Amino acid sequence: MTEATQIDGARVNRLRAGLKRRYARERRFRAYGLLAIAVAVGFLLLLLGRIVEQGHTAFYTHTMTAPVYMDPARVDRAYPQGTNFEQLVAEQQLRRLGVVDDAQGTKASAMRGLFSSELKFVAAELITRQPGLVGQTVTLSAPLSDDADLYLKGEISKDTPAEQRRLSDEQIAWLDRMDAGGQIAAHFNTGLFTKGDSTEPELAGVLGAVIGSALMLLVTALIAIPLGVGAAVYLEEFAPRNRLTDLIEVNINNLAAVPSIIYGLLGLALFINWMHLPRASPLVGGLVLALMALPTIIIATRSSLKAVPPSIREAALAMGASKTQTVFQHTLPLAMPGVMTGAIISMAHALGETAPLLLIGMVSFVPGLPHSLVEPTGALPSLVYIWENASERAFHERTAAAILVLLAFMIVMNAAAIVLRRRFERRW
Amino acid sequence: MTWLFLLILIAAAVAAFLGGRALARRRSVGVRAHSRPAQHGAWALIWTAVPALSVLLAAAVFAPGVEQQLMAAGAPEAVQELEPFRRQAFYADAAAVGAGRPAAQIWPAPYAELLPAEGRRAARIHLMLSLGGWVAALLAAALGALYVFGRIRPDLRARNRVEGWIVGALFACSAVAVLTTLGIVASLVLDSTRFFASVPIAEFLFGSQWSPQTAIRADQVGSTGAFGALPLFAGTFLIMLIAMAVAAPVGLFSAIYLSEYAGPAFRATVKPVLEILAGVPTVVYGFFAALTVGPALRGFFNGLGALLAGGPLDPVGQYLMLVQNQMALVAGGVMGIMLIPFVSSLSDDIINAVPQSLRDGSYAMGATKSETVSRVLLPAALPGVAGAMLLAVSRAIGETMIVTMAAGLAARLTLNPLDTVTTVTVQIVTLLTGDQEFDSPKTLAAFGLGLTLFVVTLLLNIVAQRIVITYRQQYD
Numbered sequence: 001m002t003e004a005t006q007i008d009g010a011r012v013n014r015l016r017a018g019l020k021r022r023y024a025r026e027r028r029f030r031a032y033g034l035l036a037i038a039v040a041v042g043f044l045l046l047l048l049g050r051i052v053e054q055g056h057t058a059f060y061t062h063t064m065t066a067p068v069y070m071d072p073a074r075v076d077r078a079y080p081q082g083t084n085f086e087q088l089v090a091e092q093q094l095r096r097l098g099v100v101d102d103a104q105g106t107k108a109s110a111m112r113g114l115f116s117s118e119l120k121f122v123a124a125e126l127i128t129r130q131p132g133l134v135g136q137t138v139t140l141s142a143p144l145s146d147d148a149d150l151y152l153k154g155e156i157s158k159d160t161p162a163e164q165r166r167l168s169d170e171q172i173a174w175l176d177r178m179d180a181g182g183q184i185a186a187h188f189n190t191g192l193f194t195k196g197d198s199t200e201p202e203l204a205g206v207l208g209a210v211i212g213s214a215l216m217l218l219v220t221a222l223i224a225i226p227l228g229v230g231a232a233v234y235l236e237e238f239a240p241r242n243r244l245t246d247l248i249e250v251n252i253n254n255l256a257a258v259p260s261i262i263y264g265l266l267g268l269a270l271f272i273n274w275m276h277l278p279r280a281s282p283l284v285g286g287l288v289l290a291l292m293a294l295p296t297i298i299i300a301t302r303s304s305l306k307a308v309p310p311s312i313r314e315a316a317l318a319m320g321a322s323k324t325q326t327v328f329q330h331t332l333p334l335a336m337p338g339v340m341t342g343a344i345i346s347m348a349h350a351l352g353e354t355a356p357l358l359l360i361g362m363v364s365f366v367p368g369l370p371h372s373l374v375e376p377t378g379a380l381p382s383l384v385y386i387w388e389n390a391s392e393r394a395f396h397e398r399t400a401a402a403i404l405v406l407l408a409f410m411i412v413m414n415a416a417a418i419v420l421r422r423r424f425e426r427r428w
Numbered sequence: 429m430t431w432l433f434l435l436i437l438i439a440a441a442v443a444a445f446l447g448g449r450a451l452a453r454r455r456s457v458g459v460r461a462h463s464r465p466a467q468h469g470a471w472a473l474i475w476t477a478v479p480a481l482s483v484l485l486a487a488a489v490f491a492p493g494v495e496q497q498l499m500a501a502g503a504p505e506a507v508q509e510l511e512p513f514r515r516q517a518f519y520a521d522a523a524a525v526g527a528g529r530p531a532a533q534i535w536p537a538p539y540a541e542l543l544p545a546e547g548r549r550a551a552r553i554h555l556m557l558s559l560g561g562w563v564a565a566l567l568a569a570a571l572g573a574l575y576v577f578g579r580i581r582p583d584l585r586a587r588n589r590v591e592g593w594i595v596g597a598l599f600a601c602s603a604v605a606v607l608t609t610l611g612i613v614a615s616l617v618l619d620s621t622r623f624f625a626s627v628p629i630a631e632f633l634f635g636s637q638w639s640p641q642t643a644i645r646a647d648q649v650g651s652t653g654a655f656g657a658l659p660l661f662a663g664t665f666l667i668m669l670i671a672m673a674v675a676a677p678v679g680l681f682s683a684i685y686l687s688e689y690a691g692p693a694f695r696a697t698v699k700p701v702l703e704i705l706a707g708v709p710t711v712v713y714g715f716f717a718a719l720t721v722g723p724a725l726r727g728f729f730n731g732l733g734a735l736l737a738g739g740p741l742d743p744v745g746q747y748l749m750l751v752q753n754q755m756a757l758v759a760g761g762v763m764g765i766m767l768i769p770f771v772s773s774l775s776d777d778i779i780n781a782v783p784q785s786l787r788d789g790s791y792a793m794g795a796t797k798s799e800t801v802s803r804v805l806l807p808a809a810l811p812g813v814a815g816a817m818l819l820a821v822s823r824a825i826g827e828t829m830i831v832t833m834a835a836g837l838a839a840r841l842t843l844n845p846l847d848t849v850t851t852v853t854v855q856i857v858t859l860l861t862g863d864q865e866f867d868s869p870k871t872l873a874a875f876g877l878g879l880t881l882f883v884v885t886l887l888l889n890i891v892a893q894r895i896v897i898t899y900r901q902q903y904d
Contacts (some may be wrong), residue, residue, distance in 0.1 A: 022796055029798035033685025036678045037698055040772070043765045045704045050720045051712070128785065230601030238595050240603075252605045257889040258882065259826020261853050262612060265878040268860065276492060291608050298605065324591040345617030352709025354856070355828035361859045381711045387832060388715050396719065403712050410707060 006356075051407075055400025057153045061202065064115050066093060070127065070325045072135045080127035084113045095176055110171055116143040116202045139198040143191070144184065146201040146394030148175055152184065154409075155393070167179065192401060196368040197386075199376055201394035206402050208369045212282055212377035213409075215350060215370060219286020220293055220350050225343050227290075228297030229332075232339075235298070237327045246248065256295035263292045264359030270394040272360060280361035280376035288360060291348040296349065300342020304335040309428045337424035341417045348413035352406065356379040358360040380406045433562040440569050441477045447573075448580060456582040463586035468492025471586045474593050475576035479568035487561030498553050500544075506538045507546070518543075521548070526551030579779065593873070601805055616882055619875035626869050627655045632876055634658060638839035638850075639868045640859060655873055658882070659839035663849030667760040667831060668824040674764025675820055679771025684801055687779045688771070706769035714833030717762035722753035722834055725761075730745065747846075754836035754848040763830050771820050779805060779810035783903050815895035822888035826881060828853040852877050 058346030068089050077084045090111035101107040119142035126140070127133060143149070147166045148157045156165050157281055159174060167175075231252075239245040267288035271277045277284050293360050308331050316326040332339075362382040370377035378386070380402065387399040451470030452461065499519050500508075507518055518539060521531040525547030535543060581584075624632065637657020662757025682702070686695055782805050790800040806813070836848030837858060859874040 013505075022799070026796040026798045029801070030685070030689055033681045033689055036681035037685055039678050040705060040765075040768045041698070041701055043768075044701060044708075046720075047712070047716050047765075049706065050716060055720070185463060226602050227430070227601045230598045230600075231605060234595070234602045237599060247567070248602050248606055253610060253611050253893060254886060254889055255605060257885065258612065259823075259853070259885055261826065261828045261856055262616075262878055262882050262885075265856070266608075266612045266615050267877060269619060269875070270611055274615075294605060296607065298602075310865055316474060322591060323588065324594050350705070352707075352711070354709065354711040355832075355853070357861050358828075358832075358857055381709055384711050384715060385833070388718060389488035403715060406709065407712070410709070414707065 009365070010044065014062075022168050023423055034304045035122060051400045051403050054397055055404045058192060058294050058401035059157070059189050060190070062144045062152050062184050063141050064144055064184050064277065066096075066137060066183055068092060068123070068140045069136050069137045070134045071369075073324075075127060077127070077131055078132055080124040080131075083124065083127075083286050085113075085123040086117065089115070089119060089123075093178070097174060107170070110168060111174065114145055114148045114169075114171060114175060114387055116145050116200060118142045118200075118203055123180055130245065143202045146392055147204060150394055151175060152179065152186070155397075180391055194396070197365060197383065198367060199365065199394050201398060204395070204398060206383060206405050207394060208379045209222060209378040209383035209402070210405065210409075212285075212366075212370050213381075215282035215373055215377070216285040216289060217347055217351060217377055219283055219373065221278040221343070221347055222296055223290035224293040224346070224350075226344070227380045228337060229295050229301050231294070232298045232301030232305060233276065236302045237300045237331065238323070250269065252295050256299060257354075261355040261359065262293060264356030265286050266291065267356055267360045278374045278376065280366070281374045282370065282377055282379075284360050285357055285362065285379060286373075288356045289353060292356065293346045293350045294351065296346040297343055300346070301335070301339045304342065307338065307389025307428065308334045312396070334426070337426070341425075344413055344417040348410045351413070352381055352410060354385060357382045362378040380409070429558070429562075432546055436566065437477075437480055437569065440480075440566070440573075441473050443475040443482060443575075444476035444569075444573050444728035445739075447467040448576065451577060451580045452582075452586070455580060460846055461582040461583040466581050467586040467590055468584065472573065472576045472580070474590065475572040476569045478593075479572040480565040483565040483568045484561060485563070487557075491557050491561060495508075495550075495553055495557055498557075499550060499780070502549065502836065503532075503546070504542055506542060517692065518546075522546040522550045527555065528895050546639075546815065612882065616875055616879040619872050620879040622878045623869060623872035627873070628875075631655065632657055634881075636841055638855075639871055640855070654871070655876075656790055657852070657877065657894075659841045660850060660877070662841050662843070663756070663835070663839070664851040664853075665836065666756050666826055666843055667763065667851055668821055669823045670757060670760025671763035671767055672817070672821060674761055674766035675771045675824075676817060678764075679768045679820075680775050682768070682804075683772045683775035688797060688805075694703045700768040705765070706768075706773070710766065710827060710829040712832070713762050713766050714829040715829055717758050717834035718753070720840060721762055725755070725758055726751055726753050751846050752848055753833065755846045756835065756849045757845040759831045759835040760845065762834060763824055763827055766827070766830065767820050770823060770896050771816060774819060775813055777810075778809050778816060779897070781806050781900060781903055783811065785847045809899075811895050812899040815892040815899065818888050818895070820890035821884045822892070825884050826853065828857060832857050852881050855880055856881075 009193045028072055034274045057208060066089060068085075069092060071088065074083065074088055075085075087108060090108045091101070093111055094107055095226070099107055104205070119140060122142055126138065151167055151172060152175065156202060160171050175184070193201065194206045194207055195203060196208030198204040234243060235249065237253075239248075271287055272279055277287075312330050312334060313326050317323070321329065326427065357379055361376065362379055363386065364376070365379045365386065366376050383401055384402050384406065387402060388397045446469065448471065449465040451472075452463075452465040452468035456465070461728065482875050496519065499522070500515075503515075507515060510518060518535070521535070522543060525531055525543055526549075531543065534540075549786065567685030610754060632655055636658045637652050637654060637656045638659050653678070682698075686698060692696065729748045729751040733751070734747045735741070739745065786804050786808055787800055790804040831851045831854050835851060835854055837854065838848050839850050839855075840847060842849060856874045856877050859877075860868055
């Protein structure tokens with residue numbers, strides 16, 4: 001009896017020690033799982049945080065306002081566009097700051113580097129409209145140049161050695177004095193949302209790309225949604241089970257996993273080189289994205305058609321409806337919320353797709369706003385790519401801002417899909 | 429003009445519908461008709477619209493070719509003498525001038541004077557052809573209507589016929605999916621064969637020199653070693669490995685935690701967050717990699733190198749000090765983050781598909797949760813998880829934007845994650861976004877790479893899907 005108890009005691013001790021180890025391992029395992037989730041969520045926060053951090057400064061900008069004497073000796077009344085307004089303003093600004101220029105005019109050109117070339121167009125337009133202003137003093141305002149803007153936003157620091165920054169000590173001192181004199185005002189950057197792309201960062205906006213993306217998605221939606229729903233209805237409701245439909249089914253699953261760049265190659269070879277559709281146009285972009293979105297829409301539509309119980313179909317057929325009437329008057333309307341949710345999500349996905357757009361030519365600079373389906377345009381994701389590649393530092397904040405605009409559109413679309421699902425989805 | 433004719437056509441179709449319906453009503457007075465009047469109307473509509481649309485489609489396909497033939501036939505001698513490429517450009521500009529748009533380039537003396545006249549001719553030919561197309565379309569519509577109106581009778585099985593057309597149209601929709609695949613295969617294969625005509629396929633697959641830029645010169649077309657894609661495959665493989673080293677453990681562990689440990693509330697918050705990670709466009713990941721992760725990692729390694737330099741590990745230190753933003757680790761790591769939600773959601777499905785009885789059996793034997801997961805669930809789910817990983821690998825190989833923005837262009841045969849490497853997708857983008865000469869081996873090489881990429885990802889997908897499907901059936 002005692003012997004047996006002793007053995008049991010040893011065993012229990014061993015088991016206890018083992019149990020402790022096993023529980024420790026259990027806790028560790030659990031911690032790994034939590035850690036993995038923390039890593040994923042942490043990266044998402046880091047990603048979004050960095051983009052907001054880099055991009056928020058692009059949403060405001062600085063404008064210089066200066067009284068300008070429209071010197072009759074310098075302003076060309078007959079052809080105001082030919083006047084060198086920038087030089088005129090720069091010289092007057094220097095005089096106001098009490099700086100004497102040298103013979104080469106280096107100070108004036110340094111001053112000209114502080115404000116945007118937009119000034120020229122503002123002044124020329126003013127004089128064209130009111131030629132009487134020549135000889136008088138008018139108040140002009142124009143955006144600061146990208147570097148001056150960055151300095152005032154604190155992105156260019158005075159502490160950096162002068163040869164490593166894009167503004168000289170002199171220019172910085174002028175900026176500070178102009179700022180102190182109330183000539184410079186910070187305000188919301190409306191230009192970012194009302195202008196097309198430009199080579200000057202301070203004049204570049206996302207509107208052209210937003211319109212381009214919208215035109216492209218319009219083409220995509222008009223093609224992909226009817227085709228996708230039609231294909232899904234056929235496969236789910238009409239298709240006989242045979243080799244051909246099996247082939248189509250396998251095909252669709254594989255198409256959903258084909259890398260997007262392959263669709264770009266297809267678009268280039270088929271739509272541009274073979275059908276001679278215009279390069280970089282929303283039409284071609286929309287067609288390529290439609291082919292890409294098709295499998296996703298088909299799969300989503302099929303699963304929501306599957307969710308409609310067979311009793312609905314049987315009831316309709318029993319009332320004498322034909323197969324087609326059953327599908328179009330009963331099954332499909334009941335599946336519609338799911339279909340639309342899938343369609344919106346795939347459109348949101350198409351909105352962010354970039355690689356195929358690069359291959360069909362949307363990598364080049366397109367100024368202004370698009371006004372047709374067959375002219376070269378930009379798109380939001382390709383604008384992000386173009387701006388990211390630009391050498392001017394001021395484009396970096398604008399790239400992040402463009403990303404925020406892109407993400408905002410995607411969030412709106414996805415939210416719409418979620419609302420649609422919550423409001424209309426039916427559980428059987 | 430296009431809109432006017434389109435309007436006429438739509439009006440004709442509507443009229444056919446109304447007319448067909450009215451006719452069916454009139455002819456079936458007092459008789460029991462097989463189909464409802466609206467179905468007769470729909471049948472009439474189909475027979476009006478379909479012939480017209482077919483004619484328009486044919487016109488759209490063949491008109492550009494015919495237009496070019498006509499232009500070439502009547503072209504002045506000076507234009508005839510141009511080399512084919514320039515001649516094409518001249519015709520394109522003539523068409524532009526004819527349509528009232530500015531020419532794309534400034535033409536030298538004899539051509540500049542010819543341009544307005546040729547432009548007028550181009551506009552005339554264009555007008556003639558499009559007018560012809562529309563008139564033919566309307567004629568076809570009229571013929572169709574003539575045929576159909578004669579046949580509307582009470583005993584006509586209009587409903588079955590209309591439904592036959594509808595099913596046919598639906599079938600055509602699903603055939604588009606197959607046509608897309610055929611289109612992909614055809615475009616890749618056609619241009620690849622042209623590429624492989626100048627560069628032997630073995631050299632492309634196994635050559636270790638990749639420098640397509642040097643092959644632009646005519647005397648170097650297909651010169652030895654310029655199109656050896658092995659370094660690209662190695663770079664793609666390296667970046668894929670790094671991505672999977674991040675995505676596989678993180679994705680799998682978060683799937684295990686979510687399916688086995690997490691409560692419903694935790695699951696309901698974390699899953700959407702992971703979905704957001706999956707929904708972020710890849711160009712955003714590329715931006716993040718290029719401007720945040722790259723400089724940060726480079727700063728870290730350069731700093732580490734500065735510490736090591738001069739010590740016993742001097743060569744390592746010297747090397748680390750020269751590490752660049754575009755190292756493989758950056759693109760691979762960020763791609764790994766992108767793949768986390770993909771791996772996690774696939775693994776989640778697969779782990780959930782393991783029957784509860786296996787878990788219960790394991791718990792009844794006194795196993796802890798982690799023991800159940802690692803000794804029962806994972807072995808049971810292994811094929812499925814392997815399939816999921818293969819799908820992720822295929823994604824990683826085909827991913828373009830992250831590597832285009834964050835990886836380098838230097839084709840190098842290396843497995844060092846701190847080196848800059850280039851990938852197949854990066855090269856496709858680089859080859860096709862530069863100059864626009866379409867027949868040089870340089871641009872055709874992109875199609876060779878695309879074909880390779882397509883075949884590899886297709887095989888991976890097929891194998892992975894097969895594994896996942898057989899695995900699911902095992903527990904059904």
